[in-house]
Structures are given as C-alpha cells and as structure tokens.
Amino acid sequence: MYDPDFIAGCAELAMLLEVSATPKPGNVDRTHDFEDVTYEHFLASSVGTFPVFKKAASARHRIGGLILDAVQASATWQSAGNCHFGAILLLIPLCAAARKSSTISQLKTNLVSVVKQTSSADAIQFYKSFRSVHVRVGEHHYLDVNDASSLQAIQQQNLTLLDVMQISSPNDTIAKEWTEGFPRTFYGAELMTHYVELGFSVKNSIVHLFLQLLSEFPDTLIAKKFSTDVALEVSAKAAHVLKEGDADEFDKELVARHINPGTTADLVIGSLFVVLLGGFRY
Amino acid sequence: MYDPDFIAGCAELAMLLEVSATPKPGNVDRTHDFEDVTYEHFLASSVGTFPVFKKAASARHRIGGLILDAVQASATWQSAGNCHFGAILLLIPLCAAARKSSTISQLKTNLVSVVKQTSSADAIQFYKSFRSVHVRVGEHHYLDVNDASSLQAIQQQNLTLLDVMQISSPNDTIAKEWTEGFPRTFYGAELMTHYVELGFSVKNSIVHLFLQLLSEFPDTLIAKKFSTDVALEVSAKAAHVLKEGDADEFDKELVARHINPGTTADLVIGSLFVVLLGGFRY
Structure with missing residues (x-):
C-alpha cells in the first residue's frame, strides 16, 4: 500500500510542478x-492542502467533507480564495483511492x-465548499449553486455527489472525469511518461x-467564462503550437485576452499525481 | 501552542518562497x-522534508536524528543530493523549538x-547526514568530516552537537546561529516584516x-568555495545594489562566475519561517 505521507506529497508536488511549468499559455506561472x-x-x-490530502490517504472519510476541508485549508494559507478548486476535485478522490x-x-x-x-451528504458538503470560494459557474452547471432549491432537490431526490457530477458532465471536464473513471487524467500520465522518456526536461514535458x-x-473554464466557440478556438491554436507554433506567443495572446485554461491545468495536476505516485523521480 | 501541521507548513512554505524569489543573485531561482x-x-x-519537520514539531526527538532524517528525505524525493542542507540545520531546531x-x-x-x-549522539548523527550528501567542507570546518578520528574525538571528549557548532562557528554563519541564539534569523524576520509593511510584494521583499x-x-559558502576576500567583495556589491545598483546585472555576474551565496539563502529560509509562524499571510 502507498504510504499516506507519500500520497499527499505526490499531490502537493503535482500542484507545485504544474504551476511552475512555463510558458503555460494563459495561466499563472x-x-x-x-x-x-x-x-x-x-x-x-x-x-x-497537504494535511487534507494526507487525511484522505490515511483513513476512510467522506469525500465531500474532504473537498470542503481542502478548499478551506487552501483559503487559510493565502488570500486569493479559489486557487485550486478543480485540482482538489480531482486530487481528493485520487488520494482516497490511492490509500x-x-x-x-x-x-x-x-x-x-x-x-x-x-x-447526498457528500453532495451537500460539495455545495458548501463551492459557496465558500468564488467558483465560476456556468448555466446548468452543478445544478444552480446559488439556488436553495438545489440543496432541497439533492435531499429530496437523494442525489449523490456522483449524480451531481453526472448532471454537470455534459459541460464540465472535471465532472466527466468523475463519471468516466478519470480517463484524461490517466491518459495525461501516459503522455507525461512518454515525454520524459523522449528526454524532455520535467518543465518542458x-x-x-x-x-x-x-x-x-x-x-471547461474558458467555455464557461467566454463560450464553447472560444474554447474550441483555443484548442485548435494549441494543436497548431504543438506542430509549428510559438508557445510564448500563444501565452502572450491568451494573457492579453484574459483567457486562462484553468481546467486543463487541473487535469495536468491529476496526471502529474499519477506519474509521481507511479514512482517517477528526477 | 503552535500546531505541528502549521509549524511544518511554515518550514516548507519558507523553502518554497525562498527558492521562488527572483532575481536572487547567484542562486538557483x-x-x-x-x-x-x-x-x-x-x-x-x-x-x-515536510514529514520530518512535522515530526520535529510533534514530539521530542534527537535533533541529530531529525537532521539525518530530513537530509535523507530530501534526497529520496529528488536526485540532486544536497539541496537544503544549511536550511535543514536551521529549520530542524526552529521546528523543535516551535513545538x-x-x-x-x-x-x-x-x-x-x-x-x-x-x-554527542546528535553530533554523530549530524556527521552521518553530512556524509550522506555532498556538502562543501572548508578547512577546520565541523572538525574533519572525512576523518574517522573526528568521530572518535566526539565520543572520547563527549562533544555535543552544540560543541561541534562552537568549533565551527568562527568560519560558518549557520554554526554561529546555533551558538548565538539565531540572531540573524530573527533579524531577517524583522526586516521582512518591515519590507512588507512598506508595501513591497512578497517576492520583492x-x-x-x-x-x-x-x-x-x-x-559562508562563497568563503569556503572561493575565499573570504571574494565573500567580502560580494557583500560589498550587494550593499551597492541595495543603494543604486541593478539586481539583474548582479545576478548575471555571480552566475557567470559560479558564485552562489547559498548560506544567505539558508538564512532567508530561517527568517521566512519565523515570519510565517508569527502569522504573516498574503
């Protein structure tokens, strides 16, 4: 079995490595x-957030409560509020499963x-964590967080957190990860391993x-903040940059337009967690 | 009493903030x-190293054993060996005292x-940690680490780790911190608080x-790697940069000459730990 300190360390280092890679077009780096x-x-x-990941990795706890704990722990240590919301939604189940x-x-x-x-208790805790930080919520996203009837609906229909993710999944990649077994997270881990094997540095990988x-x-974040068309445009540009473009130029353009692919950063964190847990060292 | 997770978190964030500040002339940043x-x-x-700082902050343990644990934990997670040796020598007693x-x-x-x-048991563990990583050792520094008779001398004369630091202190700022009650560490904490109050960003502070x-x-590291004269020259240049110079130029010069003020980085980490423990948030 993986050791709780090791599991939580992988979660934390995944977050640190992700934010430290550069140029990471459009995001804080x-x-x-x-x-x-x-x-x-x-x-x-x-x-x-480390102690909460360790808690998730140490004994069985409610996933919703752990998400709320992690969101609050993040906000206790810094004043910018929602730094890692999407990453926490991926890392908490990953740490709990790694246990x-x-x-x-x-x-x-x-x-x-x-x-x-x-x-449904998890779903309610999840909503509390949602409210405790500012999270961008599109229409039809995680029911309506600001609507008291959502909480009633959860209780009356006995919706689980997985049900809530199912409802949100058509428009949300993180929710899709939950309902589909985290395929993009594991796919990203394979990609990362491949890049490292090709001889790229950690940062460039x-x-x-x-x-x-x-x-x-x-x-997802771009789609919610702007539109699906903008999200598609940015994805097409990323494909172009990979083939023949300039990542620094792409970065400048996205920053100038205030377009930050935050959900992609969350996926990268999930993938890095898997790679580190699997034994990758540098 | 400070909470162990909080104490260890302050140690870790101090290390992260220190290495992340830029331009930090001559050092990895x-x-x-x-x-x-x-x-x-x-x-x-x-x-x-976080779990070892937490251990130091949770219950009474031998300081020498904690130093050895931290050095080995650091080396388990990355392949560059001695990343944080001086910082660990300051942070382990700081975390133990914070408990x-x-x-x-x-x-x-x-x-x-x-x-x-x-x-003397602590002194022996300290020597073991010294040997487990490559640490630059000047003449008359921490006795002679590669000399088996040093270990004999420790045992025969019943030298404590504080005694060893006393012997090393004329040529080593970290050892001086140990023997003098960490005055530079606390002075640095006051400076940091002052800069933040003046309105500087965390990074610039x-x-x-x-x-x-x-x-x-x-x-100390410059003095050991080059000479006392070079160390004095670099300090004089740092004073000049503070008054009217260019930190980026200074950085370029030191990097080109392979001069890295590593002991100063260790002191900065100690000072940041104190500031964070005292409640500083951003």
Whole structure:
C-alpha cells in the first residue's frame, strides 16, 4: 500500500510542478501573475492542502467533507480564495483511492469505487465548499449553486455527489472525469511518461502535456467564462503550437485576452499525481 | 501552542518562497537552474522534508536524528543530493523549538534550550547526514568530516552537537546561529516584516531581504568555495545594489562566475519561517 505521507506529497508536488511549468499559455506561472492571484498564492495553497490530502490517504472519510476541508485549508494559507478548486476535485478522490492501492492499476479500480460510494451528504458538503470560494459557474452547471432549491432537490431526490457530477458532465471536464473513471487524467500520465522518456526536461514535458491536453479537450473554464466557440478556438491554436507554433506567443495572446485554461491545468495536476505516485523521480 | 501541521507548513512554505524569489543573485531561482541542480529539485526537496519537520514539531526527538532524517528525505524525493542542507540545520531546531511555543518570544527562548540539549549522539548523527550528501567542507570546518578520528574525538571528549557548532562557528554563519541564539534569523524576520509593511510584494521583499543579509554577513559558502576576500567583495556589491545598483546585472555576474551565496539563502529560509509562524499571510 502507498504510504499516506507519500500520497499527499505526490499531490502537493503535482500542484507545485504544474504551476511552475512555463510558458503555460494563459495561466499563472512562474513568469506571470494575474491581478488578483499570484504564483506565491499557488505555492501557499499547495502547502496548506497537504494535511487534507494526507487525511484522505490515511483513513476512510467522506469525500465531500474532504473537498470542503481542502478548499478551506487552501483559503487559510493565502488570500486569493479559489486557487485550486478543480485540482482538489480531482486530487481528493485520487488520494482516497490511492490509500488502498499498491499499483496504478489498483488506483484506477479503486477510484471507481470511491466516487460510487458518495452520498447526498457528500453532495451537500460539495455545495458548501463551492459557496465558500468564488467558483465560476456556468448555466446548468452543478445544478444552480446559488439556488436553495438545489440543496432541497439533492435531499429530496437523494442525489449523490456522483449524480451531481453526472448532471454537470455534459459541460464540465472535471465532472466527466468523475463519471468516466478519470480517463484524461490517466491518459495525461501516459503522455507525461512518454515525454520524459523522449528526454524532455520535467518543465518542458509539463508544458508539452498542457498543450496536448488543451488541444484535445476544449477547456471547461474558458467555455464557461467566454463560450464553447472560444474554447474550441483555443484548442485548435494549441494543436497548431504543438506542430509549428510559438508557445510564448500563444501565452502572450491568451494573457492579453484574459483567457486562462484553468481546467486543463487541473487535469495536468491529476496526471502529474499519477506519474509521481507511479514512482517517477528526477 | 503552535500546531505541528502549521509549524511544518511554515518550514516548507519558507523553502518554497525562498527558492521562488527572483532575481536572487547567484542562486538557483525560478529563472535559472544550475547544471546539476534545478528549480524543480528544490520544489521536490521541500515537499519531501515536510514529514520530518512535522515530526520535529510533534514530539521530542534527537535533533541529530531529525537532521539525518530530513537530509535523507530530501534526497529520496529528488536526485540532486544536497539541496537544503544549511536550511535543514536551521529549520530542524526552529521546528523543535516551535513545538513548545505559542509566540515568537517563546520560540527564541526554546531555541536556546533545544541546542543546549544536544548530545554527542546528535553530533554523530549530524556527521552521518553530512556524509550522506555532498556538502562543501572548508578547512577546520565541523572538525574533519572525512576523518574517522573526528568521530572518535566526539565520543572520547563527549562533544555535543552544540560543541561541534562552537568549533565551527568562527568560519560558518549557520554554526554561529546555533551558538548565538539565531540572531540573524530573527533579524531577517524583522526586516521582512518591515519590507512588507512598506508595501513591497512578497517576492520583492524576499529579494530585498536576501540582498540586505548578504550585504551584512559575508556568505559562508562563497568563503569556503572561493575565499573570504571574494565573500567580502560580494557583500560589498550587494550593499551597492541595495543603494543604486541593478539586481539583474548582479545576478548575471555571480552566475557567470559560479558564485552562489547559498548560506544567505539558508538564512532567508530561517527568517521566512519565523515570519510565517508569527502569522504573516498574503
């Protein structure tokens, strides 16, 4: 079985490596901050969430409660609020599933059980965590978080957190990961391993991974903040950059347009967690 | 009393913030790696040492054994060996002293007890940690680490780890911190608080802190690697940069000459730990 300190360390290092890769077009990275959130906020959020990942990796706890704990721990350590919401939604079930695993293959199997075992209590805790930070919510997204009747609906219909993710999945890649067994997360882990084997540095492998995932999966955050068309346009550009473009130019363009592919960053974190848990060292 | 997770989190975030500040003349930072050690190695080392800092902050353990544990934990998570040796020598007693503290004033008092309570067993563990990583050792530095008679001398004369630090202190700022109650560490914490209050960003405050400490305390690592004269020259240049110079130019010069003020970086980490433990958030 993986050790809880090791599991939580993999989660934290995944967050640190992701935010540190550069150029990571459009997102906060070590070379540029946003007005309301800086690179240093991400460092503090990564440190602050470690104990919650360790808790998830140590004993069976409610997934919804762990998500709420992690969101609050992140916000205790820095003032920029929602730094890692999507990453936490992936990492909490990953850490919980890693607890009973000794291999990545077992991790895959256990992940399916972990999300299936969620209840309506988990869904309610998830909504609380949603409210405790500012999260961008599109229409028809995770029911309507600001509507008290959503909570009633969860209770009356006894919707589990997995049910809520099912409802949200048509428009949300993180929710899709939950309902489909985290295929993009594991796919990204394979890509990362491949890039490292090709001899790319850790930093360049992560940039490559980011662009590849962005090119294949239109970014949920961009779709919600702008439109599906913009998300598709950005994915097409990422594909172009991978073939013959300039990542620095792409970065400048996205930053200038305030387009940040935040969901892709979350997927990269999930993939890095899997790679580190599988034994990757540098 | 400070919580163990909080204490260890402060140690880790101090390491992350220090390596992330830029330009930090001559050292690895987010904009430049060395040939044998990269920014990503420091991230992994910071993550890997957290459980040992938590152990130090949770119950009474031998300081020498904790130092050995931390050095080995760092090396388990990355392949560049001695990333944080000096920082660990400061942070382990700081975390152990924080365990029984509720204020920075108590931390100061408890630090003196912690180092006074070391024994020859601690000194021997310290030597083991020294040997497990490549640490630059000048003449007359920490006795002679490669000489078996040093270990015999420790046992025969019943030298404590504090005694060893006393012997090394004329030529080593970290050893001086041990024997003098960590005055530069706490002074740096006051400076950092002052810079933040002046309205500098976290990143710029750390760069300023680094330059100020470098200007006042000739860097031990530079003195050992080159000479006392070079260390004095670099300190004088740091003072000049603070007044009217260009930190980027200074950085380029030191990098070109392979001069890295590593001991100053260690002091900055100690100071940041104190500031974070005292409640600083951003």
